[in-house]
Amino acid sequence: MTNIKKVSELAGVSTATVSRTLKSPGLVTEKTRDKVMKAVKEAGYRPNWLATSVKTGKSNSIVVLVPNLVNPFFMRIIEGIEQAAQERGYSVLLGDTQGKSQRENEYASMVLTNRADGLIQLDHSFPFSDNDAELAETIPMVSVCERIANRKYPFIELDNYAASRALAHHLISYGHSRFGIIAGQIESQIYRDRLAGIKSVLHEEGIAFDDSMLVGGSYRIETGVEGARQLAGREQPPTAVICFNDDIAIGALHEFKRLGLTVPGDISVTGFDNVRVSAYMDPPLTTIDQPAYEMGRRAFEVLLQMISRQPLNRTREILPFTLVERQSSGPAKS
Amino acid sequence: MTNIKKVSELAGVSTATVSRTLKSPGLVTEKTRDKVMKAVKEAGYRPNWLATSVKTGKSNSIVVLVPNLVNPFFMRIIEGIEQAAQERGYSVLLGDTQGKSQRENEYASMVLTNRADGLIQLDHSFPFSDNDAELAETIPMVSVCERIANRKYPFIELDNYAASRALAHHLISYGHSRFGIIAGQIESQIYRDRLAGIKSVLHEEGIAFDDSMLVGGSYRIETGVEGARQLAGREQPPTAVICFNDDIAIGALHEFKRLGLTVPGDISVTGFDNVRVSAYMDPPLTTIDQPAYEMGRRAFEVLLQMISRQPLNRTREILPFTLVERQSSGPAKS
DNA sequence: GCAGGTAATGAAAACGGTTACATTAAGGCT
DNA sequence: AGCCTTAATGTAACCGTTTTCATTACCTGC
Structure with a gap:
């Protein structure tokens, strides 16, 4: 050596x-x-980087917690994080939690042991447990996508409320009045915000929403398939279905078609995230574009501020969405 | 502290x-x-993890080089790597190279500076330059997917030759004889192996292959769209198109349909990788399943052997593929 | 030619652990 | 009781840097 x-x-x-x-x-x-x-x-x-780091007390690494690696939306965020980190001489440690809180803790403890300087949380399967909550306030940490009540660390997120309102307005303008919703993770703020957004519009427009038209489970294709099956099986199926991410929408689209329904002829389907393949579905998906890459970049910038103990001007940052209208939504069947 | x-x-x-x-x-x-x-x-x-590491001289981290994060096939491999690494107390540093060789070098040098103990290479955009080639032989490193001639480090790969032979046989059994190919990265061993596999079967069966029926560029959806456009525009379009990954196939499928062709009625389309969404396309894609997760796991195991200076029993490991027949391939139009 | 100031270098103490070696304590045996 | 072996602990060196502080070299102005 x-x-x-x-x-x-x-x-x-x-x-x-x-x-x-x-x-x-x-x-x-x-x-x-x-x-x-x-x-x-x-x-x-x-x-020797290790020697340098032990001397300076800074690892120039951050941990990114993500529930799974196969979701292209998350990965796009991580691309943003990685890019921003790389520009500042930081590297990112991948923390695939697989939704397990034990894993989450293991990775989080990396910053307590100087293996990393901070943490970005993309996971929303588990809130930290109560004693971990304190921990989460002592280490530099920011959360992307998901906001958890009563937690003090900064959030980078979408205006989910406004986004789902836009989606609802879009569908109503096509004459829809029987809505179905296929949600992902139920116990989450995203879920509550989006649901509230949709319901607020329906309420304003005097359209009733039947809570049994709301199904869900996780942000996976299979949830979309299963949800579509349930919704299509009702005596009065919805004419428009809002899915809480594109994977769900892809599954739903597939299942509706398999059941002999046409999209958007019989039923309109929309997603969230604007994942790359969504433009190549048949029909291409109407969805909400989230600036995932930019969210990732911002998350890192904010985290870096925390790491270097600069004051944050605001603890919650809301990035703009775009409603991308494609062919999976259309006029309601009269 | x-x-x-x-x-x-x-x-x-x-x-x-x-x-x-x-x-x-x-x-x-x-x-x-x-x-x-x-x-x-x-x-x-x-x-303090840094102190421990500097003393023991081992960082218990590895770098994974990947050309982009949004490809679910790569990410599935990384899930395997991450899981295996985690079980052995290692963590993985994400090296998103974006296909840039400079980035690749930066990340590779992490193991020279003790920031990581070894490296797994998923990238195949660039072979290392010549002086980097020596470097690559001095550090613990393994390559997944791609084999580069004259390089000494171990490879984990698929039997691409046999896989494409299987695909060709499958299509020939449906009566196809006019083939098109949409390839990804051209300057790669994968490309050569797959092409050779297809051609060998065609040759055995006495079917001519017109090299102008071979188009390509990169492993992206857009390549599929563009390739499909070119192939469909010929005076004698192919009746079967083999795409070198699922993203390309998704793009091709979309474009063929947009041009009014039916799949598989007018034209059969196949992919590679068996990415999750491929089962939910319309029609669902016939493709080659690669055991991505297992490839990742094996890659880490082999790397760990190199790191701990255990002798490798073999330097090249070939994992089994499965031909997944779905509805995007069918009888040739007579 | 010399005082005084600045610029460049070196010696050594950190950083936070691990570990080889020395030392002490404990226990078993005749 | 005394000796020998082994187990438990302490001391201090070390890993490869950075950095404070002291020292030396250099230059300027009188």
Whole structure:
């Protein structure tokens, strides 16, 4: 192992000078700088990152908690995080929690043991348990997508309320009045916000909503399939179905068609997230575009502020959505 | 910061005893163990991971290089890697290279600077440059999916040759004889293997292949769209199109349908990877299932062997594929 | 030529652990 | 009781850096 000692001997200077040459070249005269650089090159020296980090007390790493890796929406967020992190010299440790709180704790404890400097939470399967909640307030941490009541750390999120209102308005403008909803994770703020948004519009428009038209479970294709099956089986099926993410919508679309219904002829289907494939479904999905990449970038920026103990101007950041109208929604069957 | 010194004072023992209590409790008498554990709990002590690592010289982290995060096939591999790593106390650093070789180098150098112990390469956009090639032979590294000629590190891969042969046989059994191919990355071994597999079967069956029926570019949906447009525009369009991944197939499927062709009535379309959504396309995709999760797991196991300097029994591991027949392939139009 | 100030370098103490070695305590045997 | 072996603990060196502080070298102005 070639270490700084060896280089210093090779260059005929002290280790301090080598360190300075590499870290703050301005403090070193040009002649010695040349000597040192020559020795560095000759020895093929690379500073040991672990040693540097233990000395400075900063790992320049962050942990990203995500319930699963296969959801392209999450991954797009992580691309944003990774990109921003990379630009600032940080690297990201992947924390695939698989929705298990034990895993979540394991990863979170990485920042307590100096393995990482902060944490970004994409998971919304589990709120931290109560004693973990304190923990969550002592470490630099930000949450993307999901807001959990009574937690003090910052959130980057979408205006889910407004987004689902936009979706409801869109469908109502097509004349729909019998709505179905296929939700994902039920115990979440996203769920409550979106549901409230839809209901508020229906209420304003004097349209009744039958709570039995609300089904759900998780953000998976299978939930969409199962939900569609249930909704289609009713004596009065809905004419428009709002799915709480694109995967669910993909499943629902598939199942409705399999059952012989046409989309959007018999039934309109909409999603959330604007995942890449959603534009290539048959018919292409009407959905809410979330600026996932940008959300990721912002999350990292905010986290970095917390890590460097800069004050945050606001603890909650809401990014804009876009309603993307494609062919899976259309006029209600009269 | 509560460190081992503080705990040792609190417990009235030396730091060595504290360290031993935590790392190898067998070396310590029960009485002192209790004392120490009490002090640990009281001080809320957590060993500093950086310090431990710098001392032992091992970071217990690996880097995973991946060209982009949104491809669910890659992510499934990474799930496997992550899971296996987690079980062995390793964590994974995400290296989103975006296909840029500079990025690739930056991440690869993490193992030279002790930030990581090894590297798993999913990227196949760039072979390492020549001087990086030496580097790649000095660090623990394994490649998944892609095999690069003349490189010494181990590969985990699919039998692409056999898989594409299976696909070709499948289509020929449906009576097809005019084939089109939409490839991804052209300069790759995968590409050559798959192409060779298809051509070998066609040759055996006495079917001619027109090289102008081969289009491609990258493993993206857009490539499928563009490829389909080109193939459909020919005076004699193919009756069966083999796409080199599911994203391409999804794009092709979409475009063929948009152009008024029916699948599989007018044209059969197949993919590779068996990505989750492929089963929910209209029609569901016939594709080659790759055991992505298992590939990831194996990759980590092999890497771990390299890291711990155990001899490898073989440097190339080939995992089994499965031909998944769905409705996007069918009898050739007569 | 010398005082005084600044710039460049070196020596050594950290950082927070682990561990080889030395030391002490304990127990078993004649 | 004394000796020997083993177990438990302590001391201090070490991992590879950074950084404070002291020292030396250099330059300027008189």
